[in-house]
Amino acid sequence: MKFSTKAIHAGQGADPATGATIVPIYQTSTYTQDAVGEHKGFDYSRTVNPTRIALEAQLAALESAEYGSAFASGMAATAAVLNILSAGDHVVVTDDLYGGTYRLFSRVLSRYGLEFTYVDMADLNAVRAAIKPNTKMFWIETPTNPLLKLIDIRAICALRDAAPGSIVVVDNTFASPYFQQPVALGADVVVHSTTKYIGGHSDVVGGAALTSNKDLYEIVKFHQNAVGGVPGPNDAWLTMRGAKTLALRMREHAKNAQAVAEFLEAHDEVDRVYYPGLPSHPQHELAKRQMSGFGGMVSFTLKGPEQRAIDFANRMHYFSLAESLGGVESLICHPARMTHGSIPKEEREKRGVTDGLLRLSVGIEDIDDLLADLSQAIDAVKARPNTGTLETLRR
Numbered sequence: 001m002k003f004s005t006k007a008i009h010a011g012q013g014a015d016p017a018t019g020a021t022i023v024p025i026y027q028t029s030t031y032t033q034d035a036v037g038e039h040k041g042f043d044y045s046r047t048v049n050p051t052r053i054a055l056e057a058q059l060a061a062l063e064s065a066e067y068g069s070a071f072a073s074g075m076a077a078t079a080a081v082l083n084i085l086s087a088g089d090h091v092v093v094t095d096d097l098y099g100g101t102y103r104l105f106s107r108v109l110s111r112y113g114l115e116f117t118y119v120d121m122a123d124l125n126a127v128r129a130a131i132k133p134n135t136k137m138f139w140i141e142t143p144t145n146p147l148l149k150l151i152d153i154r155a156i157c158a159l160r161d162a163a164p165g166s167i168v169v170v171d172n173t174f175a176s177p178y179f180q181q182p183v184a185l186g187a188d189v190v191v192h193s194t195t196k197y198i199g200g201h202s203d204v205v206g207g208a209a210l211t212s213n214k215d216l217y218e219i220v221k222f223h224q225n226a227v228g229g230v231p232g233p234n235d236a237w238l239t240m241r242g243a244k245t246l247a248l249r250m251r252e253h254a255k256n257a258q259a260v261a262e263f264l265e266a267h268d269e270v271d272r273v274y275y276p277g278l279p280s281h282p283q284h285e286l287a288k289r290q291m292s293g294f295g296g297m298v299s300f301t302l303k304g305p306e307q308r309a310i311d312f313a314n315r316m317h318y319f320s321l322a323e324s325l326g327g328v329e330s331l332i333c334h335p336a337r338m339t340h341g342s343i344p345k346e347e348r349e350k351r352g353v354t355d356g357l358l359r360l361s362v363g364i365e366d367i368d369d370l371l372a373d374l375s376q377a378i379d380a381v382k383a384r385p386n387t388g389t390l391e392t393l394r395r
């Protein structure tokens, strides 16, 4: 089955109870049993729910993985995957990553005896140097959030030999399974915030963990039930419906993002553009090798003082000032103040997430309207420089 067919058919056969063509929303917390110890395979909805099972099969198929587990959020999926580890284990983590993941690792899981080292994983020597005798996991985001750095998944997988018993986990949220297939590249587990491209319409929060390793699946599944961060059937259904059009949407996101990145790069007022589809991106060749498209996220800095970024963000019309990404509508975000605010300023700036950085989630509106919006905001900032402050950033 090819990608678009899987999106529409995997896990989504006619309902065995009624023949309903579309998977029903099984809005039930429990199931009546035929007799003590006799039931139809369903006993309690935290443990198992037919709507969630359908979503799990659909997402596993999209990632070319054998097994899927769905969660109430991307963070719940991330936490469940970290449950694979035990106190005393060490994780090598990309130093540019979603602020909430950093917060979970540094402020929650480190209190439970897990150890994290953040390195620029684009630098394989730095990754090699970070490996310790207790290294049990490599945590990759690629492209990274928000600087859109690329990490070579195959090359990191090759480093598992230097850390016996370790696994490679890829947060594939930014690329989506349409543009990047980490399991095929050797990764052990793929994590998603399905809130983003998979759901695709900014109307549902969710997460998923996908793997072809049965042992890892069983550990994650055990924790899904034991810890309980499951999505309800309504959210599972909305996510599944969104994912049916993933291929169509991703093609449009990437086309628009390429045009936005090229427009910004050519503009006199723009200092730097971060987009893997630009030949000027330092890892453009790796992006071409590892991804089948460059995605819909573009970050950039303007020339001049950093507060111009705030001014710019406040002046957009079609790009809503909002956290999150991956919906059909365009969004603009000021990472330092919003998505990455939980990373201490010093740490953030060391990694390049300055107060001048802006991040766009380029939607699938008409590209002419998006470029006109960017253009008017640049003109406005140019005409009235330095009026923005962090305090004037609307939230």
Ligand code: P1T
Residues within 6 Å of the ligand: 073, 074, 075, 076, 098, 100, 101, 141, 145, 171, 173, 174, 192, 193, 194, 195, 205, 206, 207, 323, 324, 325, 333, 339
């Ligand atoms: O928000 P949630 O569904 O819990 O997913 C967390 C998450 C995990 N991984 C990546 C790469 C993410 O970008 C996110 C969430 N990110 C945002 C809300 C954001 O605006 O960047």
